[in-house]
Amino acid sequence: MNTKYYLTEVDKNPQSIFCYHNLMGETFIEAHSHNKGQFLYTEGGVVHVKTSNRVYYLPARHYMWIPSGVRHAIYPSSPNVIMRNLYFPNASSTTRFYKKEGIYPVNNLLMELLLFTKNWNGDIVKSQKNKFAIAFAFKALLEQTVSKSLHLELPQATDGRLINIVNYLTEQIHKEHLLPILASKFSMTDKSLYRLFKKDLGMSFIKYYTQLRIFKSLEYLMNSDYNISEIANMVGYNSLPTFSNTFSKIMGKRPSEYRKSNEIYTDS
Template structure:
């Protein structure tokens, strides 16, 4: 199926559940939206999902729920990334889970059902009773087995000054950035830069900067053979324990555990 499938195929049959397993390692899927809600699962790397207001970091062995009508672009971090998609028609009285964006770890039950569908592509309609029963059950299990959404996203900056500062930090992530020096580099006072972060992105400089570093380290953990100590340095940490503790606080597991738990399923 052509990689532009989502523009023409997903919503062609409004009442079908649409199945699309992308094993090709696309580098970019342009901004688009669907009338159906999207379940997006990934393994083999980190996928960046960019909406109008946020950049989400979807790590391997996790899934993202994207509600109907949410415009988004998808940037896989590596050609090794595998994405598995299911698109569901949604009623206006659907439960709250289906109405908000969220990133969640996948559980074994959902994983087994998802792999059961790995050879299916395209529309699955009610007339295909055995297949439809599986994907409909999958949709129902999403809300019943859901754990707490992981906050793996950063808001977009709107202020041009802050956009430039964030771009600078991102390009020099291997260096440690302290607020006073950063403010001085951009001819600002500490207080004015602190206020700019709070006003424009709704979080403090230290929280934004910390999450940016940890989210970037996810890519290195999955897509490279660098040691964890090297990765800590690559995102500006001079202390391995500090990096490891910060990573654990945000991701819920240590970097070494995260790396070993994200090996690719070979049944693709």
């Protein structure tokens, strides 16, 4: 199938459920949208999903629901990332869950059903009763098996000065950055930089910077070549306990627990 299937094939049959598995190796999927809602699951790394105003960090063993019409680009963090996609037509009685973007963990029931569909590619139509019934039930289960979306996203900067600063923080993530020194580097006062973060991103510098570091650490945790202490240093933490406590506060579990619970399924 054409690697640009998402531009040409997904919406060709408006009534079908469209399946596409094992997309890996692409470093970038250009900005696009679908008439169908998208279930995007990943393992083997972190996938960045960029919409017009946010950057989502989709970690392994989680999925993202992307509503129909939402323009998005996809950046896998490594060529080892496996993505599994199911696209669903809009129902006339679509509930709130399917109208908003969200990231959720995959439970065992969803995982078994997803792996059951792993050899399906292309359109699944109502006349394929067995396949369609399973895929249709899969969509219904999404809403019934979650509590709330995980906040694994950051707002995108729109102010030119802040875009440069955010890019700098990302590129120099291995260093610790303090607001006064950062402000001075970009010829600003502490107060003006603080206000710029609040105005453009709707959050404080410290909240944005902390989440950026933790989300970046997710990528390194998928790579077993690094131990937790090394990863802490790679995102600018000199203290392992501080990193571990901060990670736990944002992700709900310790880095070591997260790494263990996100080992790749071998049945892929």
